[in-house]
Amino acid sequence: MLGVVYILLSILCGSTICRLLFKNLGKPAEEAGLPAFMVKLPAWYLIGTLAVTWPVYLFSYLFQNAQKPLLWGNLITWLLVMTFVVVTFWLNKEKKSVKELSAKAPQSIKEFFFMERTKEELAYGPLLYTLAAVLFTGFLMFLTFKVLDNSIYVGYSVFSDFAPHLGMIRSFSVSNNFPTQYAHFAGEDIRYHFMFQFMVGNLEFLGMRLDYAFNLPSMFGMIGTYMLLFVLAVRLTKSRLCGYLTALLFTFRSSFTVFRYMAEQAKDNVWNALKTNTEFLGYTQNENWGLWNLNVYCNQRHLAFALAMMILAIILFFPYVEAMGEKLLEAQKGEKPTFTERMEQLKTLFFTKTAFGIKDVKFAVGMGIFLGALAFWNGSALVATLAMLFFMAAVSDYRLDYLITAVLVLLLYFLQSSLFVEGSVVSPAYYFGFLAENKTLWGVVLFIVELTGIVLFVAIAGATLVKGTKRYMLAVFLVPFVLAFTLALTGDITVNHKWIMMSLMLVSMFAAFLLTNLLKSGDWLKRVVAILLLLVLTATGIYDLTTVVKRNENYLIFSYDDPVTNWIAENATCEDIFLTPYYSLNNVVMGGAMLYYGWPYYAWSAGYDTYSREREVRNMYEASSVGELNYLMEKNNIRYIIVDHDCRTSSEYEVREDVIETAYETVFEYDTGEWMVRIFDTTKEK
Numbered sequence: 001m002l003g004v005v006y007i008l009l010s011i012l013c014g015s016t017i018c019r020l021l022f023k024n025l026g027k028p029a030e031e032a033g034l035p036a037f038m039v040k041l042p043a044w045y046l047i048g049t050l051a052v053t054w055p056v057y058l059f060s061y062l063f064q065n066a067q068k069p070l071l072w073g074n075l076i077t078w079l080l081v082m083t084f085v086v087v088t089f090w091l092n093k094e095k096k097s098v099k100e101l102s103a104k105a106p107q108s109i110k111e112f113f114f115m116e117r118t119k120e121e122l123a124y125g126p127l128l129y130t131l132a133a134v135l136f137t138g139f140l141m142f143l144t145f146k147v148l149d150n151s152i153y154v155g156y157s158v159f160s161d162f163a164p165h166l167g168m169i170r171s172f173s174v175s176n177n178f179p180t181q182y183a184h185f186a187g188e189d190i191r192y193h194f195m196f197q198f199m200v201g202n203l204e205f206l207g208m209r210l211d212y213a214f215n216l217p218s219m220f221g222m223i224g225t226y227m228l229l230f231v232l233a234v235r236l237t238k239s240r241l242c243g244y245l246t247a248l249l250f251t252f253r254s255s256f257t258v259f260r261y262m263a264e265q266a267k268d269n270v271w272n273a274l275k276t277n278t279e280f281l282g283y284t285q286n287e288n289w290g291l292w293n294l295n296v297y298c299n300q301r302h303l304a305f306a307l308a309m310m311i312l313a314i315i316l317f318f319p320y321v322e323a324m325g326e327k328l329l330e331a332q333k334g335e336k337p338t339f340t341e342r343m344e345q346l347k348t349l350f351f352t353k354t355a356f357g358i359k360d361v362k363f364a365v366g367m368g369i370f371l372g373a374l375a376f377w378n379g380s381a382l383v384a385t386l387a388m389l390f391f392m393a394a395v396s397d398y399r400l401d402y403l404i405t406a407v408l409v410l411l412l413y414f415l416q417s418s419l420f421v422e423g424s425v426v427s428p429a430y431y432f433g434f435l436a437e438n439k440t441l442w443g444v445v446l447f448i449v450e451l452t453g454i455v456l457f458v459a460i461a462g463a464t465l466v467k468g469t470k471r472y473m474l475a476v477f478l479v480p481f482v483l484a485f486t487l488a489l490t491g492d493i494t495v496n497h498k499w500i501m502m503s504l505m506l507v508s509m510f511a512a513f514l515l516t517n518l519l520k521s522g523d524w525l526k527r528v529v530a531i532l533l534l535l536v537l538t539a540t541g542i543y544d545l546t547t548v549v550k551r552n553e554n555y556l557i558f559s560y561d562d563p564v565t566n567w568i569a570e571n572a573t574c575e576d577i578f579l580t581p582y583y584s585l586n587n588v589v590m591g592g593a594m595l596y597y598g599w600p601y602y603a604w605s606a607g608y609d610t611y612s613r614e615r616e617v618r619n620m621y622e623a624s625s626v627g628e629l630n631y632l633m634e635k636n637n638i639r640y641i642i643v644d645h646d647c648r649t650s651s652e653y654e655v656r657e658d659v660i661e662t663a664y665e666t667v668f669e670y671d672t673g674e675w676m677v678r679i680f681d682t683t684k685e686k
Contacts, residue, residue, distance in 0.1 A: 003208025006052070006074070007216070013081050014048020015040075016088050021366030028315050032235040034126055039231055039315065042224030046309050049217075050373045052081055053199045064178035070205045125240060126230070129247070133226035134219070136251075141215040141222075143552050144298040151559045152210060154585065155552035157290060161299035163585035164602045168194050169214070170592035172201030174569040180420065183589070184598030185608045186577045187637055189422045192606045195376045196302035214301065221305030222297055226250075228311040233509040235318065236470055241519065245512035245534070250505045252541025253292050254455035257281045259539065274543065278550045281543070284451050285435040291497050292451070293544035303498065306381030309374055310502070313367060313385055318473075320359070320396040324349070325469030327397075349395070359398040368408025375413045376420065380498045382409070383489070384480040391476045395469045427607070431488035434496055444485060452504065455537055459507040462514030477506035492605035511537065558590050563670050564677055565591040571667075576639035579620055581646035588642065596638060618653040626663040633682045640667075641680040648674065662686065 018025050018040070025043055026036030060073030144155035145162070154162055167183030177183075180190045180198075196217070203213035226247055233239075233246040258274075261281050265273045280295070282288040290296065297304050328349065349355060358364070374382045386409060393402040433439030436447035448456070463474040481503035484496040518530035558565065568591030572578070577596050583589055584599040597603070597613045604610045616636055623629035632638075641664070647655050660680055668679035 002074075002206035003203040003213060006203060006206055007220075009078065009081055010048035010052045011044050012048065012085055013051050014044035014046065016085050017047050017051055017366070018043055019092070020088065021362050022316065025316075028235055028319070029231050032231060032238070033240075034231055034234060038126055038130070038227050039312075042227050042308055043312055045220050046224060046305065046312060047370055049199065049305075050370050050377075052077060053195060053202070054373055055080065056202060057195065057198055061178050061180075064176070069176060069178055070172065070202055074202070074206065125244075129230060129244065130223070130227055133223045133247075137219045137222040137226075138215075140294060140298055140548070141218050141301075142211065143549065145211055145214055147209055147211040150561065151557050152590070153555040153557055155298070156554045156556070157295050157548055157551040158299035159556045159585050163583075163589060163599060164192065165197055165299075165301065166585065167589045167592070167595070167598070168192070168197035169201040169204065169210075170569075170590060171574055171594065172198050173204035173210075173213075173592070175572065175574045175592035175594075177574040177592075177594075181574065181594060182603065182606065182608070183593075184583075184595050185603035185606070185610075185613070186574075186594035186596055188608065190420045191608065193302065193376045193379050196305060196378075200301075218301040218304065221301075221303075221308055224308035225304050225311065228308055228315060229505065229509075232311055232315050232318070232506075233512065235315065236473065236509060237466065237513045237516070239513065239516050242509065242512045242516040245515050246509040248534075249455070249508035249512055249537060251294065252538035253504070253544065254453035254537045255292070255451060255540040256449075256453050257283060257287070257540045258543045259536075278547065280547055280551075281540075284447060285437065286494055286497075287451070290544070290548070291494070292501065293541060293548070295544070295548050296498075296501065298548065300498075302378050303381070306374055306378030307502065307505070309371065310381050310385040310388075311506075313371060313389065314392070314506075316363070316367065317389060317392055317396070317402070320398050320401070321392050321469045321473070323397045324355075324395055325467075325472075328468055354397045356399050357397070358400045358404070360401065361404065364401040364404035365408065368405040369412065371405065372409040372412025372416075375409075375416050380489075380495065381502070382413070384483065384499055384502050387479045387483060388476050391479055392473075395472055427490065429488045430486060431493060432486055434485045434493060434500075451500075453537065453540070454533075455504060455508065455511055458511040458514055458533060458537065460510070462510035462512070462517075465513055465517055466510075474507060474510055478503055481507075490605060490607045495605060556585060558587055562587045562590070564588060564668075567591070567668050567679070568593045572640065577637055578640045578642055579617065579633075579636075579638045580642045581644065581650055582652070583646070593640075596636060614652075621647065621650075621653045621655045623656060623659055626659060629659055629663050630682075630685075638682055641682065642677065643680070644677045645675050 022043070026040050029036050029039040055077040056070070056073040058073075059076045060069040063069045063072040066072055144158045146153050154166075164182070164184050168177070171177040171181075171183045180194065181187065182190050182192050182194075200214050200217060203217070204210050208216075229250060230243040230247055233243040237243075258281060260283060262270050262274070280288050280290040280293070282291075371382065371385060374385075386406060389402055389405070393399050396402065433444050434447070436444045438444075438446070459474065463471050480499035484499035484503075488496070515530045515534055518526040518533075521527070564587045568578075568588060572591070572593060574592075574594050576594065578588065578593045579596050580588060580593075580598070582597065582599050583595060589595070589598070597610070597617050600610045600614065603613075616632070620629070620632045620636070620638070620641075623632055633641075641660055643655060643657050643660060648657070657678075661678075663685060664680040664682050665684035665686060666678050667681040667684065668677070670677045
């Protein structure tokens, strides 16, 4: 119940903040002929969640020595938020009677959700679209993660990524991860964007069942992405059909993968091969991880929240671009501008009062604060958002609004980094080619075509159907795509795939616009071409969805009554570091244990020095004397040592269990034979 109150309080706080800072929040939707809820509801949730979750974390951090820091963090934050909402409402209340407000309410609700019915458009279309997004995202999230019969079910397509996520979540909900450490690389700073996991852990702490605590915020972020993407597409093209098609292209990726796979099968075995296959298809590096399809949003639950914030920022800054575009077109009388007209456009672009003026300080400050708050929710989305806003500013009015936003974002980023990280979060470096095997220009082009199919070509064709700065938005949307092929922020270049997915999501609206024009042309041949293009654009993505479903017919299952999980949750704190085998996701992780060295990939991709710890793990498990073991335990601040089947059968080292049991007391033992789990406490020497 308290978890539900937390979410509702976040939305209420968000609506209050938006009324103060973003007074024209519903205008982008209304000008596109859409109901205001399409922008307002996602914005209220996004802004409110950031505004409530950060204070809960910071106050909990201040009370880190209390028995339950989250209790104090929530209590203080809730009181402050409720006071803020009440005072703001009282100061800004309309001087109208209850009777007047009640009489006006039905019409206000109707306009908020439906607007007025027009001859051309279905008034219920956006509402039905939103309902479809709710059902679809709910299906995906609960397909891959759920609780049944007192057990946690983690789907096969997500359990690997869920290892660090669930480890972080449970380090807050059942333990006390302040100051915050990375659950798979304990004892150092936190370089991983963990705030979404903190929010989920807080919801579980407040009594919400883990699957609801994880799935509901994941759904809200994804639903917000669908809603705001729809608004942006309609705002850009003035067509609801384009909005629906954009959502379809976002959901089902474009690629030649499924066609190539079918071509490789015997003619009489194509259908059977497609039906029985349970692996993600792919011909580019790591594509078989499910790196480009819906599975990403199932296992990277924090990503959709950040995507929704990114789209919201683009929507709210887009009127600046649009205003400049209208001025530039006014200076041009014919199809091809003359030299004089070009000079007039140049003057309009750079030498007018509005070009470098300030339109709305409160808006710019608000965007800077809440985009800056995104840094430890998803850093890659924040980088992409700033890069796109920079290029939007190049053809915008009121560029100082962008500057204020950017300065605040950077200030908050460095402030958070100084709090959480010793040194730098990222190490930017030029890296050309992303995952292309042939890192020449031609090799990269072939890689892109192999990976993305025809969507970029269709999008470019669609961009020719719009004019002025709207056409320029295609270049803006491709900025993250270019970053992915030229920039490395960590040692793991694979993480750049998110930038490519962001670009493809946004440019898909231009591809959708071409399809829209073909479908509305009245020419049956053009309509056939549109349908064929749509089939080619979505076939691989549709098949990927069937693979997601098939892979998640199997689960890793963790019982709430598991003795190992419960012992760790009841006896260990986040100050207690565990020496373990290279765990991914298991009952130890589910107990909220802080692992000295979990599965190496997670920590390595986050920028930690995994090689040094790998050597230390081997030295500790292979210590040949009690004295050597004591020295290594003290050096690495190890509280508990786990010896289990994985440890005894490891190919990385030969565990000296005899030395460990000679040195320390066994404080937990479970099962018998080769599967026995033993936990030794290094503070209890024999």
